[in-house]
Structures are given as C-alpha cells and as structure tokens.
Amino acid sequence: xxxxxxxxxxxxxxxxxxxxxxxxxxxxxxxxxxxxxxxxxxxxxxxxxxxxxxxxxxxxxxxxxxxxxxxxxxxxxxxxxxxxxxxxxxxxxxxxxxxxxxxxxxxxxxxxxxxxxxxxxxxxxxxxxxxxxxxxxxxxxxxxxxxxxxxxxxxxxxxxxxxxxxxxxxxxxxxxxxxxxxxxxxxxxxxxxxxxxxxxxxxxxxxxxxxxxxxxxxxxxxxxxxxxxxxxxxxxxxxxxxxxxxxxxxxxxxxxxxxxxxxxxxxxxxxxxxxxxxxxxxxxxxxxxxxxxxxxxxxxxxxxxxxxxxxxxxxxxxxxxxxxxxxxxxxxxxxxxxxxxxxxxxxxxxxxxxxxxxxxxxxxxxxxxxxxxxxxxxxxxxxxxxxxxxxxxxxxxxxxxx
Numbered sequence: 001x002x003x004x005x006x007x008x009x010x011x012x013x014x015x016x017x018x019x020x021x022x023x024x025x026x027x028x029x030x031x032x033x034x035x036x037x038x039x040x041x042x043x044x045x046x047x048x049x050x051x052x053x054x055x056x057x058x059x060x061x062x063x064x065x066x067x068x069x070x071x072x073x074x075x076x077x078x079x080x081x082x083x084x085x086x087x088x089x090x091x092x093x094x095x096x097x098x099x100x101x102x103x104x105x106x107x108x109x110x111x112x113x114x115x116x117x118x119x120x121x122x123x124x125x126x127x128x129x130x131x132x133x134x135x136x137x138x139x140x141x142x143x144x145x146x147x148x149x150x151x152x153x154x155x156x157x158x159x160x161x162x163x164x165x166x167x168x169x170x171x172x173x174x175x176x177x178x179x180x181x182x183x184x185x186x187x188x189x190x191x192x193x194x195x196x197x198x199x200x201x202x203x204x205x206x207x208x209x210x211x212x213x214x215x216x217x218x219x220x221x222x223x224x225x226x227x228x229x230x231x232x233x234x235x236x237x238x239x240x241x242x243x244x245x246x247x248x249x250x251x252x253x254x255x256x257x258x259x260x261x262x263x264x265x266x267x268x269x270x271x272x273x274x275x276x277x278x279x280x281x282x283x284x285x286x287x288x289x290x291x292x293x294x295x296x297x298x299x300x301x302x303x304x305x306x307x308x309x310x311x312x313x314x315x316x317x318x319x320x321x322x323x324x325x326x327x328x329x330x331x332x333x334x335x336x337x338x339x340x341x342x343x344x345x346x347x348x349x350x351x352x353x354x355x356x357x358x359x360x361x362x363x364x365x366x367x368x369x370x371x372x373x374x375x376x377x378x379x380x381x382x383x384x385x386x387x388x389x390x391x392x393x394x395x396x397x398x399x400x401x402x
C-alpha cells in the first residue's frame with residue numbers, strides 16, 4: 001500500500017475529517033472528538049449469522065430499533081457509543097458488509113481524510129481505503145506481530161500472558177500485517193477478564209491513536225514494516241477453547257476461567273457434556289445466593305495430601321470434595337473450586353440433575369475428562385500457558401482486529 005502520509009501537507013485538527021469504524025469503542029470516539037478532530041461518520045456493523053440477511057432486509061428492524069431508542073439517548077450516558085454519537089451529532093451508518101454500496105456512497109459524500117478502525121469485525125477492501133486521502137489505520141489489541149487475529153484480548157487471558165498492549169498500524173490487503181506506526185504495552189493483572197482488560201486497551205489505544213493521527217497530518221509518522229512470516233495468528237475461539245483441561249496448572253485454569261461469561265466453559269464426565277459457571281481458588285471469598293438471601297463465604301482449603309510422595313496426589317480432574325454447590329477438582333499442581341456444574345444438553349437430563357443434585361451424581365472420586373475429541377484431532381492444537389515463549393512462529397493469515 002502506498003504511504004499517503006504528508007501527501008497534502010499539515011492540516012489542522014479541526015479540518016481533519018475522520019470516518020470511524022467500530023463496534024463499541026466509545027473511548028475512541030470520545031478521544032478523537034475531545035482532541036479536536038472532526039469525526040464526520042461513524043460506521044457500526046450489523047451482527048448476523050452465516051447466510052445472514054442483506055442490508056435491505058435488515059433496514060426495517062434496524063430503523064425501528066433506532067427510532068424506539070431515540071428518546072432513551074437523551075438521558076443515556078455518553079460512555080455508550082450510541083449516546084456519545086448522539087451527543088456529538090455524528091451520523092451513524094450500519095452495514096453488514098464492508099463493500100456495501102450504501103457505505104461507499106456515504107464515504108464518497110463526506111470525503112474523509114483518514115479511515116480509523118477500532119474493534120471493527122469486517123475487513124475493509126482497497127476500494128474503501130482508497131476513498132481516504134491518508135488511507136486507513138487500525139487499532140489492534142496486542143503487540144504485533146504477536147496474536148494476529150480477531151480476538152487477541154481473549155487469547156491473552158486464555159494463554160495466561162502477563163503483558164499485552166495495543167498497536168496502531170496501517171491497513172493492508174492482508175489483515176493485521178500493515179506497517180506499524182506506534183505501540184504501547186498494557187499490563188494484564190490476575191483479576192482481569194475480557195471486559196476489564198479490553199477497557200484498559202481501549203483507553204491506551206485511544207490515547208495512542210490521537211498521537212499517531214497528529215503525526216500523520218504533519219507528515220512525520222514513521223512506519224515499520226512487519227515480517228508476514230513472524231509472530232503468531234490465533235483464530236476465533238470456539239468449542240475447543242471453552243473446554244477446561246484439568247491437566248493444566250492451577251494458575252492456568254484460573255486464568256482460563258476469567259473467560260466465563262464471555263466464552264461458555266464446559267467439561268465432560270462419563271461421556272456427558274457439563275457446563276460450569278465459575279471457577280474459584282482455594283481461600284477465595286465468594287457471594288453465594290439462596291433465593292433472596294446472600295451469604296459471603298470463604299472457600300475452604302484443599303484436603304490434598306502433602307506433595308512429594310509418589311502416587312499421593314490424585315489424578316487431574318478428580319473431584320475431591322463438595323462444599324455447598326461447589327466441587328473441589330484436582331489440577332496438575334493443586335485444586336480449584338468449580339461451581340454450577342450441570343448438563344449442557346437435554347432438558348430431561350437437566351431436570352434429573354436438578355432433582356438429584358450435582359453432589360449425588362458426581363460424588364467424590366468421580367473424574368472430569370481433560371480432553372475432548374476435537375482437541376485430540378490431528379492438526380489441532382490448543383495453546384497452553386507455556387507456549388508464550390514459542391509465539392515467534394506462526395501463520396500470517398487473519399482477520400481485521402475486533
């Protein structure tokens with residue numbers, strides 16, 4: 001891609017017209033507007049499944065929903081993207097494809113200087129990027145070339161990495177391989193889940209984006225090309241990544257459990273697929289609800305025998321004890337408390353499970369499986385916490401960061 005930096009000389013922030021492509025990044029929109037840039041258009045994606053409806057079919061319900069929520073926007077917090085766009089009087093365009101002709105027509109009408117993508121799930125084609133004088137830049141939630149792909153934040157938590165970051169790079173034909181303009185590290189804390197880590201990445205990315213746009217409009221931006229064969233690529237998470245591998249370490253399983261609520265977690269026992277709601281460490285304090293009553297309890301310690309004796313430690317995935325509705329499950333080097341175990345499929349099986357109780361159907365000594373057939377399939381690999389040092393190799397194929 002041709003570098004358009006400085007093609008028209010330095011222009012003021014107020015004259016810099018920007019079209020923002022994003023899903024829910026109110027931080028990015030607010031930072032650009034408060035910095036003095038002119039955001040002339042906000043493009044948001046329409047979520048649909050495989051073989052989803054076209055823009056014309058989705059136009060009527062989308063229009064009705066936007067009209068119904070018009071009154072709510074008057075009192076809505078501007079931390080919300082729709083509320084911020086309404087407050088700043090920025091028009092919103094909804095699209096299901098990046099090559100949609102309506103989007104193309106709106107972009108040609110506003111004539112933006114720069115296209116900015118932050119958490120946008122669609123790949124912008126070259127025909128759209130050519131509409132902007134300075135091309136397009138993207139905010140990716142990792143330190144490229146590591147963790148290319150659509151869900152870098154979730155993979156950071158899943159792999160137990162202690163540090164991540166944000167990267168502002170040029171958009172290229174191959175997603176996540178454009179020239180790097182700036183990077184900023186972001187630490188990951190032990191209590192982080194996808195929402196909390198994404199929020200800090202959005203904040204850091206918004207601040208970094210303002211600095212990069214200033215450099216672009218002055219013609220002083222320095223771009224560093226990426227090696228397409230370096231780094232790593234992670235695909236969209238699916239069924240295999242939601243399965244808990246009890247042969248991992250206790251710390252790795254607790255990090256994996258931080259994806260609960262964002263990625264359905266599950267395990268298996270005697271061929272039955274079970275879902276689980278939460279995983280807690282020994283000694284954690286947990287608020288348990290029983291109807292309208294809520295009790296703050298401290299999860300008991302482990303009854304594991306002292307380590308060091310051969311054969312004294314139970315096999316990984318063994319249920320050791322029950323405390324209320326939580327099962328103590330052994331891991332490779334310890335144990336964790338697992339709550340909310342129940343079947344994933346079959347309403348009769350779920351009813352029977354509810355009537356008998358989890359502690360009755362899974363007594364101490366029962367085993368939870370550590371792998372699934374999909375994980376053991378040839379050519380399929382699920383990264384562990386010890387793969388952080390081997391991230392220097394991998395494919396360069398991917399999707400535009402989400």
